[in-house]
Amino acid sequence: KQEVTQIPAALSVPEGENLVLNCSFTDSAIYNLQWFRQDPGKGLTSLLLIQSSQREQTSGRLNASLDKSSGRSTLYIAASQPGDSATYLCAAKGNNTGTASKLTFGTGTRLQVTL
Amino acid sequence: DADVTQTPRNRITKTGKRIMLECSQTKGHDRMYWYRQDPGLGLRLIYYSFDVKDINKGEISDGYSVSRQAQAKFSLSLESAIPNQTALYFCATSDAGEVQPQHFGDGTRLSIL
Numbered sequence: 029k030q031e032v033t034q035i036p037a038a039l040s041v042p043e044g045e046n047l048v049l050n051c052s053f054t055d056s057a058i059y060n061l062q063w064f065r066q067d068p069g070k071g072l073t074s075l076l077l078i079q080s081s082q083r084e085q086t087s088g089r090l091n092a093s094l095d096k097s098s099g100r101s102t103l104y105i106a107a108s109q110p111g112d113s114a115t116y117l118c119a120a121k122g123n124n125t126g127t128a129s130k131l132t133f134g135t136g137t138r139l140q141v142t143l
Numbered sequence: 144d145a146d147v148t149q150t151p152r153n154r155i156t157k158t159g160k161r162i163m164l165e166c167s168q169t170k171g172h173d174r175m176y177w178y179r180q181d182p183g184l185g186l187r188l189i190y191y192s193f194d195v196k197d198i199n200k201g202e203i204s205d206g207y208s209v210s211r212q213a214q215a216k217f218s219l220s221l222e223s224a225i226p227n228q229t230a231l232y233f234c235a236t237s238d239a240g241e242v243q244p245q246h247f248g249d250g251t252r253l254s255i256l
Contacts, residue, residue: 032185059241071147071233072186072247079242117185121241130201131245133185 030055030122034134041108042142049103049137051118056096063092063103064117066136072117076103080123108141115139146170147248149234155254156224164219164251166234175217176235176245177201177209179228186233192217193239224255 031054041047051061060079064072076085076092078101084093091104101118115138119131147168156162166175174193178186178201188201190209198209206228208220221228231252235245 060244062244064247069249071249072235074244074246077244119186123241130188130191131186133187135183135185 030058030120030132032118032120032132032134034116034118034137036137037135038138038140040140040142043108043110045108045141046104046106047108047139049105049116049118049139051101051103051134053099053101053120053132055120055122056099057123058096059121059123061092061094061101062119062121062131063090063101064119066115066117075116105139108139110141110143113140147234147236147246149232149248149251151251152249153252155256157256158225160224160255162221162224162253164232164234164253166217166219166248168215168234168236170236170246171214172236172246173214173239174237174243175211176237177207177217177219178233178235179203179230180233180250181230189219189232226255229253229255 033052035050062077063075066072078085078094089106094101115136117136119133150165176191177189180186187203191199192211210218231250233250234248237243237245
């Protein structure tokens with residue numbers, strides 16, 4: 029059974045700092061890994077999706093990497109801003125018989141960027 | 144995602160009541176999903192559907208049922224609500240194909256007293 033872990037659970041950084049959020053998964057048989065942002069009282073906004081054949085994806089100040097062999101993904105946020113404050117979730121889509129088509133989510137990292 | 148609409152946004156009800164949560168989408172996606180989110184547990188899949196005639200159980204389907212009335216609509220029912228079904232419920236959609244991302248609605252906060 030796939031398990032996804034995100035460390036740390038919460039993080040507070042001053043504005044302007046570069047930061048890395050970590051995501052690890054136990055089953056490397058995945059189609060892709062997706063990073064989401066969740067604001068309080070809101071749904072999930074998809075940030076980046078990395079296919080299993082890719083090493084990284086970039087969108088603006090965000091860069092996500094994937095290392096299937098070690099079961100790890102990282103989300104790098106450059107020059108953080110107060111508007112980046114939110115909970116960040118990663119989710120792995122399995123490609124085994126028991127996990128096909130299913131996203132397994134981590135519990136998220138709650139990020140606060142202070143002035 | 145404004146293209147995935149969930150109703151109601153908030154609901155408070157009593158134990159034993161029947162409740163229906165509705166999801167509609169304008170993205171034209173074939174696949175639709177229902178998740179629940181609990182503090183400390185992350186999102187867990189309840190049911191999913193790949194087209195109008197297809198219904199599949201997810202990780203935690205007990206106590207829930209679904210109906211895919213049309214490509215654009217996927218409803219979740221709690222036949223007899225119990226307090227431990229208090230949670231934040233999300234609907235999601237995706238295009239066919241395993242490489243496609245999922246797009247989420249804003250959620251329904253359900254409280255069962």
